[in-house]
Amino acid sequence: MALVELGRYDRQLAAILVGRLEADGIxxxxxDAGASIADGSxxxxxxxVMVDADDLAAAKAIVGAA
Incomplete structure (x- = not known):
């Protein structure tokens, strides 16, 4: 398994996308979701949002359709 970056999003959208991808079996x-909570930035x-390299095309299709 090699993780690749699907994209960069705000915390809420990233959480929604992770849930959507996992619901579709990806x-x-x-x-970095908690990287800057302590300093307020x-x-x-x-x-x-990271996915397996083998799932990248399918994940892009799901995000693009959303």
Whole structure:
């Protein structure tokens, strides 16, 4: 399994996308979601949504249709 970046989103959208992808059978992870909560700049640092390289095309299709 090799993780690749699907995209960078705000925390809420990243959480929604991870849930949508997983509902469609594509494992996904949100990286950096808690990286800047402590210093109050959470709107400035995007969350990376990561998927397996083999699932990238399908994940892009799901995100593009949403």
């Amino acid at each position: 494992p996904a992870l949100a990286f 959470w709107l400035l640092i995007p969350v990376r």
